[in-house]
Amino acid sequence: MINEINLNVTVPETGLCISQMQPFVELVGSEPYRWQQDKKSQQLDRISRFMNIAMGFDDTGKSHFTVLPEYSIPGIEGIEKVNQFLTDVSWASETIVIGGVDGLSKNEYTTICNNTISIVSPDNAPNQIADGKWINCCITWVKDRNGDVRRWIQPKLSPSWSERRITHSEMFCGRSVNLFTIKFTNNTECKFFSLICFDWIGAINGAGNGVFEVLNKINQLWQASNSKKDINLVFVLQCNDEPNHRNFLENACNYFEDRRTNPFITRDQSILLFMNTAGLDKPGKTSRYGFSSLIASPLSPFDNNNCCPLCFSSDTTKLRNSDNLGRCEEALFRENGACFHLFNFRPPSFIPTNPGNRCLFLDEAKVYSIDDGIDDPRVPGGPVAASIKWVNDEIDTIEPITLRIQNYHVQREVNQSHENLSKEIRKVTAEHLCKYVQYSYCKYTNSDDKIVPVIHFVDKWDDGEKVGLQTVIKTLSIIGTCNTLNISGATGHSTMTIGTNVIDIIVVHGGKDHKECLEYGKKFLPSPARYAIVITKDLEDTLLDAKTDRSILNNQEPFSERGPNITNPDDRFIHRGYQNIKECYRGATSVDNLKEQLARLLGV
DSSP states (O other): OEEEEEEEEEEOTTOEEEEEEEOOOOBOSSSSOOBOHHHHHHHHHHHHHHHHHHHTSSTTOOOSEEEEEEEEEOHHHHHHHHHHHHHSTTSOSSEEEEEEEOOEEHHHHHHHHTSTTEEEOGGGSGGGSOTTOEEOEEEEEEEOTTSOEEEEEEEOSSOOHHHHSOSSOOBOOOOOEEEEEEEETTSOEEEEEEEEGGGGTSOBTTBSOTHHHHHHHHHHHHHHTTOOEEOOEEEEEOOOSOTTOHHHHHHHHHHHHOOSSOTTEEOTTOEEEEEOOOSBSSSOOOSSSOOOEEEEOTTSOOOOTTOOOSSEESOOHHHHTOOTTTTOEEEEESOOBSEEEEEEEOOGGGSOOSGGGOOOSOSEEEEEOSSTTOOOTTSEEEOOOHHHHHHHHHHHHOOOGGGTSOOTTTHHHHHHHHHHHHHHHHHSOHHHHHHHHHHHBTTSSOOSSSOOOOTTOGGGOOHHHHHHHHHHHHHHHHHTTTSOEEOTTOSSSEEEEETTEEEEEEEEEOOSSHHHHHHHHHTTOOOTTSOEEEEEEOTTOOOOOOOOOOOTTSSSSOHHHHOSOTTOGGGGEEEEEHHHHHHHHHHOSSHHHHHHHHHHHHTO
16 A cells, blocks of 8 residues: 655755664564663664754755664654654754664554654554564654654565564564655655665565565556656665675666556656665674665766765675676765765756766765764764775774784784774875875786776775785884884885984785886885885795895995985885795894894895
């Protein structure tokens, strides 16, 4: 059953502001699936923080749509928390909040349905629910132009496998979907509806294929009145551990590409909003949960080619490890850990298709921390460059060299050096981090026999870039145990200060041999007035047979007096191998002994 609802709400066609909470949801292990009792209070506080941030989205103090995914709202207490915000005069009128509630008992569901501001379809009324069943529902709150607040309650239509795999209680399957109509400021209609996770792909009332069964019912309504209409927005509230499952993505593709069925529904200018919960309780990288995104038709006017925008990716095949979205346009949020996403975009039907109006999918995107006081560059309360997200995620996973090669004489000090170095790298600028990765990987070189990738396309970075960053950090953590290193102001990967002398350090991997790595690294150290150490790791990860009796500070022209020998540009470079650095660590009997070995090897 489709419930068509007209709302007294107008939103600008020039851009919609949307706020999404992406919490790490911690539920009990059996149905009805509720928030763990000892986690509930913190989640209620996070909802307050989220609503306050959403309330100050832009100069108007308005988030047109505020979204909390499936299971995000802890029961009646959480529902009342949201009510308090919407009924307060500080919350703007003509706004909509869509939130997923955790498992409710029949009595709890009856309580919220009986509230004077609640509206529920007769098919989903409490008297239609058998005793002993529980309800997973979403609520759509509306604060209209007059400031009046109402809420529509919609139970989930199709249980997921975990909700079907019962031990003692069944989930009630909803029987209707609310289809809302609001207006844009140019007086055209904007239609939207919401589904809860598995509703997108699951069997609904024993028939159909998820969203297509819903579309079929809408199509029947509009066909009966001989009226062809647009659907502008579809919100899919998820608590989905497999957001990249082919069924979810293929249904998204088919939503736009299937033109044979449901001909009275126009979808070319529609936007799908998959709003998922987090895969981690903090910012980071995970393949489960997360992957919140907006998906548009291949015919939409967004121009997402050859770019790497802030906060989201438009080239998502590698991130998803899937091409099941086909030709669809997408804005995929890179942050899959706990956070808040705030973004705005122009509805595609109002973007002129001419060269002067080329635009990205999202006009603006910001990422906020889910708690106060979190110091992490991935959730700054503003835009996040792809290189900052990528490098910080990789640093989370890079193990100290001491875990693979144990040396109890210096292990504690090298571990501390690794930690200090990682903290410093996290602080540097997005541009510097792009160069940091570029310098470390011999792939980014001029060649006649291959296409050279552009380093700024961070969403294409792969294992080579990962090994490069890993090699840099492990190398510098050993050197930094005994020497003062500077990361942020370095021309290469670091500078090292010896007395009054500053020496550049660059670490390169990925060349067919050490010589190729050396030549690659040298071109990034243009200053002829300073000495430099180039540390290389070839494809075979071999030792470098190099003399260790040369002092970088005592050449034909002493560095302390005149700098490097300008008649021989290569005289300023010391070339050493990554494996040779590791051997110094492996054989060290003390920090002083490690320092002596490194000084002899590096010529300092």
